[in-house]
Amino acid sequence: AVVSTQSTGAPGGTIEGGVRTEICLAKQEKSDVKSFTNILIQFIRRYKWLQKTLGEEIRKIMMVMRVCLNEEERELLGSATAYLLIEGIIPPTLLSALTQDHLVKDDVSASFATSLFRTWLEERDMASLTSTLKKASLDPSLQDIYPAHKRSLDQIESYFKEKGMNELVNHVKAQRANANRKNFISRIKRFTNEDDYNTTEMGEYIRDAISQERVTSPYALQVLFSAIANSGDWASQENISDDFYKELKQYVPLFQTIIDTPKMQLELLNKIQEFCYDNINFLKTFQKIIFLLYNGNIIEEDSIIGWYYTHHSQKGQREFLAQMDKMVHWLENAEEEESDDDDDDEDEDDE
Numbered sequence: 001a002v003v004s005t006q007s008t009g010a011p012g013g014t015i016e017g018g019v020r021t022e023i024c025l026a027k028q029e030k031s032d033v034k035s036f037t038n039i040l041i042q043f044i045r046r047y048k049w050l051q052k053t054l055g056e057e058i059r060k061i062m063m064v065m066r067v068c069l070n071e072e073e074r075e076l077l078g079s080a081t082a083y084l085l086i087e088g089i090i091p092p093t094l095l096s097a098l099t100q101d102h103l104v105k106d107d108v109s110a111s112f113a114t115s116l117f118r119t120w121l122e123e124r125d126m127a128s129l130t131s132t133l134k135k136a137s138l139d140p141s142l143q144d145i146y147p148a149h150k151r152s153l154d155q156i157e158s159y160f161k162e163k164g165m166n167e168l169v170n171h172v173k174a175q176r177a178n179a180n181r182k183n184f185i186s187r188i189k190r191f192t193n194e195d196d197y198n199t200t201e202m203g204e205y206i207r208d209a210i211s212q213e214r215v216t217s218p219y220a221l222q223v224l225f226s227a228i229a230n231s232g233d234w235a236s237q238e239n240i241s242d243d244f245y246k247e248l249k250q251y252v253p254l255f256q257t258i259i260d261t262p263k264m265q266l267e268l269l270n271k272i273q274e275f276c277y278d279n280i281n282f283l284k285t286f287q288k289i290i291f292l293l294y295n296g297n298i299i300e301e302d303s304i305i306g307w308y309y310t311h312h313s314q315k316g317q318r319e320f321l322a323q324m325d326k327m328v329h330w331l332e333n334a335e336e337e338e339s340d341d342d343d344d345d346e347d348e349d350d351e
Helices: 030-046 048-068 071-086 092-099 101-123 126-135 153-162 166-193 199-211 217-229 242-250 252-258 262-278 280-295 301-311 317-350
Strands: none
Touching: 030 048, 030 071, 048 071, 048 092, 048 101, 071 101, 092 101, 092 126, 101 126, 101 166, 126 166, 153 166, 166 199, 166 217, 199 217, 199 252, 217 242, 217 252, 217 262, 242 252, 242 280, 252 280, 262 280, 262 301, 262 317, 280 301, 280 317, 301 317
């Protein structure tokens, strides 16, 4: 403790008349923290029996740093802690102290953590930092170390933008996207599992989620189809019963409100293909599903033919293309007949 903070610490402050030294972390310049910490690392590696004690002492200092250290000293301690964690000298679990209310207050935890993160990312990458946070049982979103009124992901993202820490900005964005996906899945599952579901309300929710960029359109289609397919007893049956197709048909109006371009039709075709490939009991249902959606005006013949020849997924392509052979042949012949009828009409008009 003396080497880190210049004096002997205690809960609530420092001990008056305690041991003091000028050879301490608190007296170092920011640029000297690494070399200073390396001396400590070499010392601990020589005297391994002190390693556990060092971790315990740093945790104690963290617990009282709100009153014992000023902001600059807390940043020095955060930087030194990063070097010690990287070298495995102290355990990640001591970072759980940052969630203590008295440290979260007044951004004490945030300033310490920011210094730690900055130093870490100068030495290592974001993936290793995320792994360390998990070992410390800290929420990957980092919300636990910010005061309640500054805890939204938007606020945390803005905070790291101001600090110029782009890797953490991207990390927070990824956390937000992950949270949005989880919330979306949960809501769609609730809709599809309700006996008296409201497709209008469900459609509005999905459109809002897409327009507000909480989820992408392809992801929304994937989650919706998966939720429908897994919402009944048929999901555990070896042979899918007709009840599934009856249930899927009820959602045709909902698909109509979401799918408004040929590209989205292809997305749906591939999401269904991949679902049927990943869920073996649905393997033989692909053609029947697509025919149902075609009859419901969800997927047009051009999209089906385009999927068949060039735009299909590689997953189980031989099986699914074989299933679609007859349907595609029928669609192509229907198009040719329509074209012939149009030519005949033109000839009659000329006469």
